[in-house]
Amino acid sequence: MSSPVLASTNTNDDRRQRALAALAEKPDGVVEAIASKADVTPSEILAILPEGAALTVDAAAFNDIWTELGNWGEVLLIVHTEDIVLEVTGSLPAGSEGHGWFNIHGDSPIGGHIRKENCAGITFVDRAFHGRRSCSIWFMNAAGFAMFKVFVRRNEARELIGEQLALFESLKARYQR
Template sequence: MNADSDVKPDRRERALAALAEKPDGVVEAIAAKAEVTPAEILEILPRGAAVIVGKDHFLDIWSEMGTWGEVLFIVHTEDIVLEAEGSLPAGSEAHGWFNIHGDSPIGGHIRKDNCASVTFVDRAFHGRRSCSVWFMNDKGSAMFKVFVRRDENRELIAEQLNKFEALRDRYVPA
């Protein structure tokens, strides 16, 4: 989907120009500058930097990430970037919500049906490799993101990185 994007030509040109100015910047800031959605920025990243999969994989991906240990869970809105470190608890569906509770600071209720796609993102962020899984809504924004954590030397934790790559690679088109 990346190279053959559905982004309209004028929006695409603005997105490409903004991305070229700060290729390792915050996706939401790049999108705001170009007046496009974060999803449109993810779609134009170089091949392999964003692997977009269907929303029908939500539960499988969530479940697999529950085996990664402590991750960095981020909710990024125009008003707040909320970061929480913890393991992803198992969830259950009830009353239109995906409910997550357990022995983790990460908990609450996700409107799973609002998930339009899941994107595996592997790109530079302020000069360092960053790997994350973005659960995108139909408005083109991230509902939330799950990042591979870093160690005390600010390097990606190898075990989590391996699990991220293995999970992402299951969804890479042949």
């Protein structure tokens, strides 16, 4: 009979192997779909991306990153659950804390309330998506799923908007060790 520690390690190894196999099958696919296929979380897929493709920083950076994103102009905000992939383009309004929520309201189609204390980490993602470079910032919960993601937008030619890409790279560089 194996010890609980050994069993736990084997389970983690199995999860990692499933994740690696699913990622190898579709390396530029939708992270949530890859995770679902491997029966792991999106954070487990982000953790095994090639070096430099994902940088996770502490959730304590939430306010600073949110404030910086508010200076990017119109971004693409995505909320991806099992039931919906909601995509909204707009600027990120300044937020304020109250009644247990991070409240965002302003002159933008993006508004509402975020349970900020559920943010366990923030991941900068720079990877190929369906053959094209994609850059985004994922606000992750403790269960390993994205609460929401903010993407560098594309222009009419489907290329990343250069000014936003430079802002993404600069912000990411501030958090690299």
